[in-house]
Amino acid sequence: MTYALLGYLLTLIASFVTESRAKPGSARPWRQPPMACLLHALATAQIYTLLLGLTGRIGFSTVVSMGLAALLVFASNAKMGALLEPLVFSDLFLTRQLIRYPRLYFPFVGGGSWWLSALAGLLLLIGFGLDHPQPRHFRLEALISLLLISVAMMPVARMLRLQLRAVSDQARLGFFASFYAGLINGMRPATTRDLESALGRSPFAVEPSKDILDAGPSPDVILIQSESFFDARRLGPEVRPELLQHFDRACRESVCWGDLAVPAFGANTMRSEFAVLSGLPPAAQGYAAYYPYTFVRHTVPSLAGWYRQQGYLTSFIHPYHADFFGRDRVMPCLQFQQFIDIKNFGSEDYQGPYVGDRAVAGRIIEQLQAAEQSGQPCFVMAVTMENHGPLHLEQVSPHESTRYHAFGDGSRLNDLTAYLRHLEHADQMIGQLLDYLTRRSRPAVVCFYGDHVPALPDLFADLGKPQSVTDYFIWHSAARPESTHSKLNADGLGQRLIQVSAPGSCLLSSPTP
Numbered sequence: 001m002t003y004a005l006l007g008y009l010l011t012l013i014a015s016f017v018t019e020s021r022a023k024p025g026s027a028r029p030w031r032q033p034p035m036a037c038l039l040h041a042l043a044t045a046q047i048y049t050l051l052l053g054l055t056g057r058i059g060f061s062t063v064v065s066m067g068l069a070a071l072l073v074f075a076s077n078a079k080m081g082a083l084l085e086p087l088v089f090s091d092l093f094l095t096r097q098l099i100r101y102p103r104l105y106f107p108f109v110g111g112g113s114w115w116l117s118a119l120a121g122l123l124l125l126i127g128f129g130l131d132h133p134q135p136r137h138f139r140l141e142a143l144i145s146l147l148l149i150s151v152a153m154m155p156v157a158r159m160l161r162l163q164l165r166a167v168s169d170q171a172r173l174g175f176f177a178s179f180y181a182g183l184i185n186g187m188r189p190a191t192t193r194d195l196e197s198a199l200g201r202s203p204f205a206v207e208p209s210k211d212i213l214d215a216g217p218s219p220d221v222i223l224i225q226s227e228s229f230f231d232a233r234r235l236g237p238e239v240r241p242e243l244l245q246h247f248d249r250a251c252r253e254s255v256c257w258g259d260l261a262v263p264a265f266g267a268n269t270m271r272s273e274f275a276v277l278s279g280l281p282p283a284a285q286g287y288a289a290y291y292p293y294t295f296v297r298h299t300v301p302s303l304a305g306w307y308r309q310q311g312y313l314t315s316f317i318h319p320y321h322a323d324f325f326g327r328d329r330v331m332p333c334l335q336f337q338q339f340i341d342i343k344n345f346g347s348e349d350y351q352g353p354y355v356g357d358r359a360v361a362g363r364i365i366e367q368l369q370a371a372e373q374s375g376q377p378c379f380v381m382a383v384t385m386e387n388h389g390p391l392h393l394e395q396v397s398p399h400e401s402t403r404y405h406a407f408g409d410g411s412r413l414n415d416l417t418a419y420l421r422h423l424e425h426a427d428q429m430i431g432q433l434l435d436y437l438t439r440r441s442r443p444a445v446v447c448f449y450g451d452h453v454p455a456l457p458d459l460f461a462d463l464g465k466p467q468s469v470t471d472y473f474i475w476h477s478a479a480r481p482e483s484t485h486s487k488l489n490a491d492g493l494g495q496r497l498i499q500v501s502a503p504g505s506c507l508l509s510s511p512t513p
Contacts, residue, residue, distance in 0.1 A: 004142075007062035008048050015044045015069040015176065022073045022175040023080045024167055029174070035159045036177035042153045043180045044069070049149060052142035057131040069176070076175060082455045083266040084465065085166050086175065089182035090291035097324065103353070104388070157184035164282070164289055186287035192295045195288040203279040203495050205301035207309060218310060218377040219443035219478070220368055221501045222433065223303075225273055226357070226426050227387040228419070229450030230470040235463055238406040243424055246431035250448065250473050252483055253434075255500050257473035259487040263289070265468045266455030270325045273383060273451065275490035277302045277334055293330045303494040305335035307379035313337060313371050317363050317382040319345050319355030336381070340367075351422065352394055354385040357429040365436055372442060384429075387422035389455050391415035412458050419454050434475065443478040445501040449493060474500045 019026055019040075029037055047068060051061035076087035098105045160181040162169045169178040185191075199205065231247070233239045251257040262272040263282045274292040275281065278300075282289040299305075304314045315338040322328035322341035331339050340363055342355065349359035360382050371378030396414040404420035407413055430448060437444045450470030460466070472488065474497055488496060 003058050004052065004138075007058045008045060011048050011062050011065040011069075012041060012044050014066040015040070018066075018069045018073050019175050021077070022086065022170065023077045024086070024171070026170055026174040027172060032172075032174050032177065033160070035156055036173040036181075039153065039156045039160060039177045039180055040174060042149055042156060043176055045149050046146060046153065049142045049146040052134075053139050053146055056133045056136075056139045056142075058134065060131040072179070073175060082457050083268070085265065085268075086170050087179060088166050088290050089179055089186050090294065092183070093291055093294050101321070101324065103390070103393075153180070153184060157181045161185065162287075164287065166290075182287065182290075186290075188287075191287045192297055194286045195292065195295045196298065196300060198280055198284045198286070199278060199300040199302075202301050204303055204306040218312070218503060219445050219476070219501055220371065220378045221307060221312070221380070221497065222364055222368075222444060222446045223276070223379070223381040223497065224364075224429075224446065224448045225269075225276070225381070225383045225451050226429075226448060227269070227384045227451060228389070228454040229387070229423065229426055229448075230453045230466070232420060232423055234466060235459075236407075239420070240404055240406075243404060243420060244427045246427045246434070247471075247473075250430050250434060250446075250475050254473040254475045254483050255479055256484045256486055256496065258471070258485045259469045260449050260472040260493065261487065261489045262450070262452055262468050262470055263490060264452040266452055269383070269451045272449075272490050276449070276493050277304065277381075279303065279491050279494050281489065281491045293326050296330050296333050299333050299335065302334040303497070304379060304381065306494075306498065307377075308335050308337070310377070312377045312379040313374070315340065315367050315378065315380045317360060317367070317380065318342075318385070319349070319360055319363075320385045351386050351425055352418075354388055357384050357386045357422075357425045358432060360384050360386075361429045361432045364433065368440075368444070383451075384426070386425060387419060387454070389415075391418045391454065391456065392458075394418040412462070415456055416459050419456065437477045440477070443476070445477070445497070446473075446475045447493065447497045447500075448473055448475075449490075476500055 016029055020028075026032075029040075032040075044065065048061055048065045051064055052058065055061060072087060075091075079091070080086050094105075157180060160173060160177060162173075162178060162182055162185070166178070169182075172178075173181065231244060233241060233243065263275055264271045268290075270291065270293050271282070271289070274285075278285075278292070285292055288295040304316075308314045314336045316327075316331045316336040317340045318324075318327060320342050322339055322343075328339065328341075344363065345355045345359055349355045351357070351359075364380055364382055367380050368378055392415045394415070396417045399409065400421070401407070401409050401413060401417040404417055404424070405413075407416065433446060437446065449472035452468065453466050453470060472493060479500075
């Protein structure tokens with residue numbers, strides 16, 4: 001038992017040393033709240049005693065516990081470098097996606113890490129064989145200790161309620177305490193109940209008024225969440241101004257357009273998606289804010305549900321696997337009647353590694369035509385995929401960059417060139433839809449926005465990282481008002497869309513920024 005305690009002390013000291021390497025930085029142990037240090041110590045003991053109970057090997061458990069702590073910090077730093085956010089508890093829910101769709105995750109870690117992982121695995125196997133196993137009763141005692149430690153962690157974690165701002169929580173409590181406090185508090189059944197309660201008070205929980213229902217023919221409504229879309233001309237005059245000519249036309253003709261503050265940077269698409277569909281800001285979502293789809297279990301009020309109550313057919317289009325982010329389970333809960341996923345696209349629809357935006361526009365048009373034949377208005381939400389990273393894996397032709405920007409050539413700029421190539425296709429998608437809807441007799445509203453800025457860490461290291469702000473516009477085929485520029489939050493976009501799409505709304509006053 002003495003050797004087991006010594007192994008734990010070594011593991012605990014190593015974990016605090018490892019935490020000091022976490023980015024963007026954690027408070028030193030003596031500056032953390034006492035309960036944060038205690039939770040850190042208990043979390044380290046939990047992993048250590050679990051390994052002792054499973055293997056009965058003290059030296060092996062000590063080394064593996066140290067390695068797991070280092071691995072968590074390594075993964076957190078990699079995420080911080082690309083997405084400006086350290087590892088949070090809900091990232092554990094992505095494990096299944098990481099295994100099933102490795103292209104979306106592993107390339108950000110770096111190739112050299114594979115060799116280190118293989119070497120570490122080999123050394124662990126050798127260490128396991130050489131380490132002396134303890135008697136059977138030792139393993140039983142370790143498992144009993146594990147149970148007691150796990151129980152003790154609950155009230156300690158309750159005392160460390162997070163602000164749910166990952167960077168500041170880590171700076172205040174330390175990486176391990178903030179991670180485990182999120183895990184323990186976030187996985188309580190109360191998280192689901194609190195989210196459902198908040199959704200019950202959302203702007204879309206109110207039934208449409210009789211005035212709206214009786215006001216006249218309802219326009220079709222198209223809501224497009226464009227992968228990684230933002231006006232890249234903000235990066236500097238080197239980006240060709242004509243790159244987004246259809247987007248510029250849409251803004252000129254729109255009821256409103258401008259900057260959109262989104263709750264994501266570089267990834268975590270579902271956060272922006274859920275904010276728009278739920279009308280809830282992250283602060284109202286509680287612990288569910290990092291990965292809200294995990295906690296949507298039943299039919300809840302949503303933007304799609306609001307339109308459905310008006311007699312709209314509601315469709316969701318996403319040219320990727322339906323189970324990604326659990327959308328196949330969540331979208332019916334958000335009151336979409338139909339889900340069109342990657343199975344509805346062919347090989348000819350691809351642009352690079354993913355289905356292209358123009359193919360998605362084609363499916364939107366097909367949905368509108370089908371709804372027109374039925375005589376019902378249609379609400380279609382499309383979440384595009386073409387511009388999804390990792391962009392540095394895409395092929396770029398020699399001198400292709402000159403078509404899109406004047407920053408020059410070179411491997412560090414290839415991902416920018418690939419990004420702007422797909423951005424041009426998103427712009428063409430806008431033109432394709434607006435041209436079709438302008439020729440059509442039935443009125444329609446298009447709301448287009450970006451879910452987050454792209455994950456381009458090398459480029460942003462040179463040019464400066466943009467804020468979590470993308471772009472949006474809301475265009476009405478039957479309205480040509482004076483276009484209004486205003487900044488919105490993602491959770492307010494759906495409410496503004498409802499205002500614009502209400503019959504007779506073409507003369508709506510300007511929204512409040």
